[in-house]
Amino acid sequence: MKNFFIILAMKILNIALKILGKQGGNFLGKIAFDWNSQIFRYFKINCPIIAVTATNGKTMTNNAIGYVFETAGKKVISNKEGNNMETGILSTLLKHCSLTGKIKADYLVFEVDEGYVPVVFKDLKLDTLIVLDFFRDQLDRNGEVETLILKINEFLKTFNGNLILNSDDPNVSRLGKANPDNENIYYFSVEPYQYATKNMKEAGEGKFCPFCNTRLEYEYYQYSHIGKFECPNCHYGNNEIYKLATNIDLKNRCFEVNGIKYTTKFNSIYNIYNFVAVISCASLYNIDTKIIQKALSNFVLNNGRLEELEIKGIPTIINLAKNPTGSNVSLRILNEDDDEKELLFVLNDNLADGHDVSWIWDIDFSSLNNVSRIITSGTRAYDIAIRIKTSGFDAKKIEPYLNLHEAVKHLYKTDIKKYVIANYTSLQPTRTEILKLK
Amino acid sequence: MKELKILYLYPDILELYGDFGNIQILKYRLEKRGIKAIIEQYSIGDNTPNFNNYDLVFAGGGADQEQGILADDLIKYKDNIKDAINNGVFFLLICGAYQLFGKYYKSADGNIVPGLEVFDYYTEAINDRKKRCIGNIIIETSLNGKTSKIIGFENHGGQTFNISNPFGKVLFGNGNKFGDTEEGYFQKNVIATYLHGPLLSKNPELTDYIIKHCLDRKYDEDITLEPLDDTFEELCRNQLLNKFLNNN
Numbered sequence: 001m002k003n004f005f006i007i008l009a010m011k012i013l014n015i016a017l018k019i020l021g022k023q024g025g026n027f028l029g030k031i032a033f034d035w036n037s038q039i040f041r042y043f044k045i046n047c048p049i050i051a052v053t054a055t056n057g058k059t060m061t062n063n064a065i066g067y068v069f070e071t072a073g074k075k076v077i078s079n080k081e082g083n084n085m086e087t088g089i090l091s092t093l094l095k096h097c098s099l100t101g102k103i104k105a106d107y108l109v110f111e112v113d114e115g116y117v118p119v120v121f122k123d124l125k126l127d128t129l130i131v132l133d134f135f136r137d138q139l140d141r142n143g144e145v146e147t148l149i150l151k152i153n154e155f156l157k158t159f160n161g162n163l164i165l166n167s168d169d170p171n172v173s174r175l176g177k178a179n180p181d182n183e184n185i186y187y188f189s190v191e192p193y194q195y196a197t198k199n200m201k202e203a204g205e206g207k208f209c210p211f212c213n214t215r216l217e218y219e220y221y222q223y224s225h226i227g228k229f230e231c232p233n234c235h236y237g238n239n240e241i242y243k244l245a246t247n248i249d250l251k252n253r254c255f256e257v258n259g260i261k262y263t264t265k266f267n268s269i270y271n272i273y274n275f276v277a278v279i280s281c282a283s284l285y286n287i288d289t290k291i292i293q294k295a296l297s298n299f300v301l302n303n304g305r306l307e308e309l310e311i312k313g314i315p316t317i318i319n320l321a322k323n324p325t326g327s328n329v330s331l332r333i334l335n336e337d338d339d340e341k342e343l344l345f346v347l348n349d350n351l352a353d354g355h356d357v358s359w360i361w362d363i364d365f366s367s368l369n370n371v372s373r374i375i376t377s378g379t380r381a382y383d384i385a386i387r388i389k390t391s392g393f394d395a396k397k398i399e400p401y402l403n404l405h406e407a408v409k410h411l412y413k414t415d416i417k418k419y420v421i422a423n424y425t426s427l428q429p430t431r432t433e434i435l436k437l438k
Numbered sequence: 439m440k441e442l443k444i445l446y447l448y449p450d451i452l453e454l455y456g457d458f459g460n461i462q463i464l465k466y467r468l469e470k471r472g473i474k475a476i477i478e479q480y481s482i483g484d485n486t487p488n489f490n491n492y493d494l495v496f497a498g499g500g501a502d503q504e505q506g507i508l509a510d511d512l513i514k515y516k517d518n519i520k521d522a523i524n525n526g527v528f529f530l531l532i533c534g535a536y537q538l539f540g541k542y543y544k545s546a547d548g549n550i551v552p553g554l555e556v557f558d559y560y561t562e563a564i565n566d567r568k569k570r571c572i573g574n575i576i577i578e579t580s581l582n583g584k585t586s587k588i589i590g591f592e593n594h595g596g597q598t599f600n601i602s603n604p605f606g607k608v609l610f611g612n613g614n615k616f617g618d619t620e621e622g623y624f625q626k627n628v629i630a631t632y633l634h635g636p637l638l639s640k641n642p643e644l645t646d647y648i649i650k651h652c653l654d655r656k657y658d659e660d661i662t663l664e665p666l667d668d669t670f671e672e673l674c675r676n677q678l679l680n681k682f683l684n685n686n
Contacts, residue, residue, distance in 0.1 A: 136454070139454065139455065139593065140572045140573075140591075140593055144454075144501050145501075146501060203453065207450060207451070207504075208504065208507070213507065215483075355572075355573060355574060355591070356455070356572075356591045356593065356634070357591075358455045358456035358457075358459070358591055358634045358635055358636055359455075359456055360456065361456030361457075361458060361459030361462070361636055361639070362453075362456050362458075382670055382671075382673045382674030382677060383639070383640075383674060385670045385674075386639055386640070386670045386671060386674060387459070387639070389466075389670060390459070390462050390463055390466045390639070391462070392466075395667065395669075395670070398670075400670065400673065402677070
């Protein structure tokens with residue numbers, strides 16, 4: 001009975017929030033979870049639950065999977081806005097369930113914070129888990145990457161559902177060995193793209209074999225530590241690949257899987273990985289290839305994740321980057337574009353960003369291609385200005401402004417193409433400030 | 439052309455908190471003054487280095503698991519390292535490297551990782567794995583008789599004891615232990631500290647202290663370094679000192 005009343009109360013609260021014009025976010029889930037932490041058990045779910053976890057790419061992949069299923073005519077419930085801790089997922093369920101806890105959908109698709117996978121799926125039956133990547137991220141909040149991986153590994157020891165893993169990340173691929181009895185492991189991989197390298201170019205993890213501590217050998221690196229690797233001692237990494245992306249053509253924004261061409265709206269190598277994960281997942285649920293093709297060709301995400309805008313006629317690309325790898329892949333996209341451009345880098349050090357900004361020194365600013373001016377902003381505008389100056393970029397062409405409004409105003413003094421990189425809490429304020437000029 | 443030779447230890451392992459930035463900053467401030475920076479690296483499997491051949495040796499912090507792998511390797515060079523320190527080679531040691539140069543590191547489960555025993559201090563992890571000294575930190579030190587505030591970021595579970603001469607007095611943050619008044623270890627040619635940031639990024643005076651020490655020793659002089667444009671560094675220092683010391 002208790003759960004019935006919790007749900008009833010949350011439904012009323014949700015209506016009240018709507019009247020007040022508030023989104024709710026994690027709020028409903030937080031109250032319900034504090035009331036009864038076992039509430040996840042109360043939901044009656046008769047459809048597959050699919051979850052995506054990673055350091056980078058969760059929101060993009062989660063939304064793309066939802067979009068593919070919806071294009072196939074399925075009813076999907078998902079935490080599209082990215083509220084990915086137990087309270088956020090609970091909020092999503094509370095909004096969509098009946099008073100008896102019934103949820104009517106064809107698929108539940110969630111992005112889940114790396115640290116919360118074991119918590120959320122203790123009482124919810126997970127059908128498919130997709131793991132994209134693990135990078136260093138807010139070490140002062142999350143601790144070392146290894147701690148997170150071990151948590152998920154522990155959870156997977158008793159998991160028998162589908163496990164879709166990035167074969168090209170040694171820290172993800174190892175999860176395929178967590179439960180030797182699980183026969184539902186599906187690895188995806190991507191052939192080297194135009195800018196793949198023989199040596200690691202940017203900061204990365206997982207240099208040693210997690211099973212025998214031997215230094216891993218790489219055939220190629222795509223970005224950071226993502227690439228085709230193998231342990232020379234125990235041959236860890238030599239996986240049978242379920243879906244392999246080939247003929248990567250970022251300029252024309254397309255690639256192939258099993259000889260079928262997919263065109264997308266995105267031009268970054270990391271999105272190829274995200275989309276191969278999406279294709280792997282959709283294939284497991286027998287979604288028609290033509291529908292996947294159609295969905296991916298239309299899919300966009302207008303929330304500052306590689307968002308392309310025109311502001312006063314000036315092409316502007318905004319991308320979230322909350323850790324070194326996120327920033328390095330953003331700079332890869334910038335460097336792969338030969339046009340003249342100006343960069344705005346916004347760096348905050350609020351609680352949700354992590355107070356430690358040392359990670360900006362893992363960003364590779366050394367070979368910026370045709371960047372004529374850089375503006376920095378955010379609570380740590382000066383830190384990032386020092387970082388960029390030290391990499392050799394002319395200090396006279398760097399303008400730091402603590403005030404974001406000032407920064408954006410000065411950015412649009414010229415009509416040169418803009419690239420905007422913003423970290424977690426600075427992304428939406430930056431986006432809002434830029435959209436004011438539209 | 440003058441030059442300084444820098445040895446960067448385990449760049450592929452001790453690189454968790456952007457500590458590589460310290461090398462970039464040294465290089466930047468040397469080259470701006472027309473001094474050549476020769477940077478050589480050493481990691482597991484490379485040819486044995488002679489520490490006496492360098493003016494400056496740098497090592498940073500790493501992940502716990504990987505740090506264990508390299509402790510066994512580093513200990514092979516114990517005598518050579520001691521000799522180089524006695525000869526005045528400058529050692530800049532951050533976080534994990536700071537701990538490794540002491541007597542030992544005792545982990546939360548009681549496991550003892552022997553250190554190089556170059557210095558008398560030792561480090562013990564707190565039993566509660568989740569408890570760490572994490573946050574912005576400001577200390578005050580004296581560089582060639584001049585008082586200087588040093589800004590950085592600390593993130594360590596280990597508590598370091600038995601420090602004969604600390605790097606600085608804590609004005610904000612923890613230091614060698616939870617709520618300590620002292621931070622790091624300091625002697626003329628050694629700075630061992632928990633400060634990331636990277637350390638040298640917001641402390642140009644400290645960087646120049648290290649550079650001057652190395653040049654004076656190598657060229658037997660008392661150099662006055664040419665001033666550089668530190669506008670961004672000064673803006674950054676003012677902002678952060680104000681924020682953390684005056685709560686503005």
